[in-house]
Amino acid sequence: MTHEKSFENAIELAKSMTSGGKPVLAADAILKKSCELIDSCGIAMLASNGNNGYPNVKAMMKVETEGIKTIWFSTNTSSKRVVQLRKDPKACVYFHNEKCFKGLMLVGEIEVLSDLESKKRLWREGCEVYYPLGVDDPDYTVLKFTSKWANYYEGLQNISFDV
Amino acid sequence: MTHEKSFENAIELAKSMTSGGKPVLAADAILKKSCELIDSCGIAMLASNGNNGYPNVKAMMKVETEGIKTIWFSTNTSSKRVVQLRKDPKACVYFHNEKCFKGLMLVGEIEVLSDLESKKRLWREGCEVYYPLGVDDPDYTVLKFTSKWANYYEGLQNISFDV
Numbered sequence: 001m002t003h004e005k006s007f008e009n010a011i012e013l014a015k016s017m018t019s020g021g022k023p024v025l026a027a028d029a030i031l032k033k034s035c036e037l038i039d040s041c042g043i044a045m046l047a048s049n050g051n052n053g054y055p056n057v058k059a060m061m062k063v064e065t066e067g068i069k070t071i072w073f074s075t076n077t078s079s080k081r082v083v084q085l086r087k088d089p090k091a092c093v094y095f096h097n098e099k100c101f102k103g104l105m106l107v108g109e110i111e112v113l114s115d116l117e118s119k120k121r122l123w124r125e126g127c128e129v130y131y132p133l134g135v136d137d138p139d140y141t142v143l144k145f146t147s148k149w150a151n152y153y154e155g156l157q158n159i160s161f162d163v
Numbered sequence: 164m165t166h167e168k169s170f171e172n173a174i175e176l177a178k179s180m181t182s183g184g185k186p187v188l189a190a191d192a193i194l195k196k197s198c199e200l201i202d203s204c205g206i207a208m209l210a211s212n213g214n215n216g217y218p219n220v221k222a223m224m225k226v227e228t229e230g231i232k233t234i235w236f237s238t239n240t241s242s243k244r245v246v247q248l249r250k251d252p253k254a255c256v257y258f259h260n261e262k263c264f265k266g267l268m269l270v271g272e273i274e275v276l277s278d279l280e281s282k283k284r285l286w287r288e289g290c291e292v293y294y295p296l297g298v299d300d301p302d303y304t305v306l307k308f309t310s311k312w313a314n315y316y317e318g319l320q321n322i323s324f325d326v
Contacts, residue, residue: 047218055218
């Protein structure tokens, strides 16, 4: 899809989401839509507080989720991200569907976990490429994100709610 | 593509990017690769500093770019993002290609512009869906992001450099 086509689609979708200027997205559908969006995404964007007050972003593979409340990732213990999150657990996890012009921002905090139970829980076939020593690899760390509030958008509408 | 397939692809790519544990990505190719990645993306993730010290993320349509130094967006003047950026211009713009497992993080600052020249520059056909009053719409604002430094990753390798 070209960028121009993508832009046209977004405009069409934006138009379709309103009727006479009024939003048509029912509030009670938001949670369901949020979960569906998460389920459809293999990747999430993780934002943390980097050096000198600048936010940093990285794409992360979503490994496990519990509704919109808890999102689990794994990463290298030696990564800059882990250093940042140990210093400041405040984070944002963002899911989006570019074609459908939908996005879900979750704002909350991340726990950096290194207990064996969590590491076993998140371990998948192929993880040894990232963590050659296996599930015990000291360079293998689990990140558990817990949402405090969320913002869901679709077309021109968006709504914020507590999680 | 299923998530499992995506994960397999990432592993294959991660393996192909190293040879006997050594990175094979030449440093002088990074800037070229960064520009190519930006060109291939219609959407960027914009992170700003939200309330109470939490980072916030939103997908934004990339409208214009000048290499990796300057990225231009437009948004609603009334949006929460504009309020945040006026208070704190520190931001992060992130481009990524999920299939190829490539990402570029740009860290820098955003200027919130409302001068007619900038607004005309960024105006595109279809913008009136977002800004019904046209290029003069007071609810139409231009965001000019200027990079200070960058981090590019591909497979298991990543490199940070000043912009």
